Amino acid sequence: MTDLSVANSASKASFDVEAVRRDFPILSEQVNGKPLVYLDNGASTHKPLAVMEAMDGYYRHMHSNVHRGSHTLGDRATMAFEGARETVRRFLNAGSTREIIWTRGTTEAINVVANGLAPRLRPGDEILVSHMEHHSNIVPWQMVAERTGAKVVPVQVTPEGELDLDSFNSLLGERTRILAITHVSNVLGTVNPVAALIEQARARGVITVLDGAQAVPHFKPDVQALGCDFYAFSSHKLFGPTGIGVLYGREQLLEEMPPFQGGGEMIERVSFERTTWSTLPYKFEAGTPAIAEAVGLAAAIDYLDRLDRRAMEAAENALLVRANELVATVPGMSVIGTAVRKMPVMSFKIEGLHPSDIGTLLDQQGIAVRTGHHCAMPLMDFYGVPGTARASFAFYNTLEEVDTLFAALQKIQRLFA
Incomplete structure (x- = not known):
C-alpha cells in the first residue's frame, strides 16, 4: 500500500x-x-492467459467431481482443487486450509458470516458498519438485524472520504457485537486503518469482518497480522474467473457457526432422525463446487506472485x-x-x-x-x-x-x- x-x-x-x-x-x-x-x-478485472490456460487444462485433462471419485480423474481434480485452497491460504497467510471456505464471491461470503453469527445476537445488540460500505456489507447485516432485534449502526466518513475515527470511537461500545468494514472502499479508494480498528474491537470482544474485495487486487492481506476474524474477497476482482470467492474465518468461530446451506458434501452422515455436519472447511461447501474456477483463481494468484x-x-x-x-x-x-x-x-x-x-x-x-x-x-x-x-x-x-x-x-x- x-x-x-x-x-x-x-x-x-x-x-x-x-x-x-x-x-x-x-x-x-x-x-x-x-x-x-x-x-x-x-x-x-481482466484475466491473464495463465488463468485461461489453467482452466482449459483442467477441463481437457482432469475434469471430474472432487472428493468422491475412486478413479484417476477424480484424484487429479481433487488434488488441483485442494491445491488451489492451499494457494489461497498462502495468499492470505491463514493458519490452516480449514479456515479457507469457497463461496460464489464476497457477497455470499458475507452472507455466510452474517447467517452464522445471527444466533449470537440479541435485541439491542449493535453491528457497526461504515458509511462507505458496498451494499453487500450492509444488506446482509440489516437482514440479520431484522431477524434478531439487533441494530446496524453506521460509522461516519469525513468529507475527504476517510473513516471518521471520532465517530468510530464514540460508537464502539458495550452493545457492539460485530464490526463489519471494508478494507478498501470501492467508490473512494480509501484504505481504512483496519489493523487499528480490529485491535480496538477485539479488546472489547467484538467480532471483526473485513470486506477485502477491493483490497486484494492491489496488495496481499495478512489475516494473521491484521487479527481479523473473517476476511472475504471475490476471484473476479483478483484477475481470476467469475463465480467463485473466498471466505477466511477463524477456525474456532467457523466450528461454532451453523452451516449456511444443506446438501451434498457438507454432511458427515444423514438419516431421517438426524444429520451431522462434515468437518471444516466442507461444512460450508454444500454441493458440487466451482472446481475449474478454483483452479483459475490459484493460477491468478500464482501469476501475481511472479510479478x-x-x-x-x-x-x-x-x-x-x-x-x-x-x-x-x-x-x-x-x-x-x-x-x-x-x-x-x-x-x-x-x-x-x-x-x-x-x-x-x-x-x-x-x-x-x-x-x-x-x-x-x-x-x-x-x-x-x-x-x-x-x-x-x-x-x-x-x-x-x-x-x-x-x-x-x-x-x-x-x-x-
Missing part, C-alpha cells in the same frame, strides 16, 4: 507494463473503432498521481474521495453532466468506466449526488491511457460547455 504522495521511481522503472499487457489478450480489443482503454477494474509486487504497486500509484494532476485540466470536474491513503480509484463528477452521459460518451471513444451509485447508495446520499463516474486502474493500465481518458473528458466538457 502506498501513500498518494509516494512513488518509488526505481521500482516504477523496473515494471514492464507492455510485457504485462501481452498476457491479457482482451486489452488488444477495439471498441467503437478505438483501442480499448479499460478503466472499470473496480467492477471486474514484482512493489513495482506493481508503485506503477498503480503513478497512474493515480497522473490522474489527480490532470483533474484541473477539465473545467467543472471534481473528485469524490481524496484520502491520504487510497488505491488507484477515482470517482468524479463534471458540473452540468450526468454520470451516465459521461460513461456513454467515453464508451464511444473506446474508454470503459463505471457510472452510477456503485452499490453504495448511503455514500452517494452523504455526498448529495445521485452517482458518479468512476475510473479504476490496474497494473496493466498505462500513463498514456490516463492521458487518453482526460483528453476524452476535455472533449466531452467542450461539447457541453
Whole structure:
C-alpha cells in the first residue's frame, strides 16, 4: 500500500507494463473503432492467459467431481482443487486450509458470516458498519438485524472520504457485537486503518469482518497480522474467473457457526432422525463446487506472485498521481474521495453532466468506466449526488491511457460547455 504522495521511481522503472499487457489478450480489443482503454477494474478485472490456460487444462485433462471419485480423474481434480485452497491460504497467510471456505464471491461470503453469527445476537445488540460500505456489507447485516432485534449502526466518513475515527470511537461500545468494514472502499479508494480498528474491537470482544474485495487486487492481506476474524474477497476482482470467492474465518468461530446451506458434501452422515455436519472447511461447501474456477483463481494468484509486487504497486500509484494532476485540466470536474491513503480509484463528477452521459460518451471513444451509485447508495446520499463516474486502474493500465481518458473528458466538457 502506498501513500498518494509516494512513488518509488526505481521500482516504477523496473515494471514492464507492455510485457504485462501481452498476457491479457482482451486489452488488444477495439471498441467503437478505438483501442480499448479499460478503466472499470473496480467492477471486474481482466484475466491473464495463465488463468485461461489453467482452466482449459483442467477441463481437457482432469475434469471430474472432487472428493468422491475412486478413479484417476477424480484424484487429479481433487488434488488441483485442494491445491488451489492451499494457494489461497498462502495468499492470505491463514493458519490452516480449514479456515479457507469457497463461496460464489464476497457477497455470499458475507452472507455466510452474517447467517452464522445471527444466533449470537440479541435485541439491542449493535453491528457497526461504515458509511462507505458496498451494499453487500450492509444488506446482509440489516437482514440479520431484522431477524434478531439487533441494530446496524453506521460509522461516519469525513468529507475527504476517510473513516471518521471520532465517530468510530464514540460508537464502539458495550452493545457492539460485530464490526463489519471494508478494507478498501470501492467508490473512494480509501484504505481504512483496519489493523487499528480490529485491535480496538477485539479488546472489547467484538467480532471483526473485513470486506477485502477491493483490497486484494492491489496488495496481499495478512489475516494473521491484521487479527481479523473473517476476511472475504471475490476471484473476479483478483484477475481470476467469475463465480467463485473466498471466505477466511477463524477456525474456532467457523466450528461454532451453523452451516449456511444443506446438501451434498457438507454432511458427515444423514438419516431421517438426524444429520451431522462434515468437518471444516466442507461444512460450508454444500454441493458440487466451482472446481475449474478454483483452479483459475490459484493460477491468478500464482501469476501475481511472479510479478514484482512493489513495482506493481508503485506503477498503480503513478497512474493515480497522473490522474489527480490532470483533474484541473477539465473545467467543472471534481473528485469524490481524496484520502491520504487510497488505491488507484477515482470517482468524479463534471458540473452540468450526468454520470451516465459521461460513461456513454467515453464508451464511444473506446474508454470503459463505471457510472452510477456503485452499490453504495448511503455514500452517494452523504455526498448529495445521485452517482458518479468512476475510473479504476490496474497494473496493466498505462500513463498514456490516463492521458487518453482526460483528453476524452476535455472533449466531452467542450461539447457541453
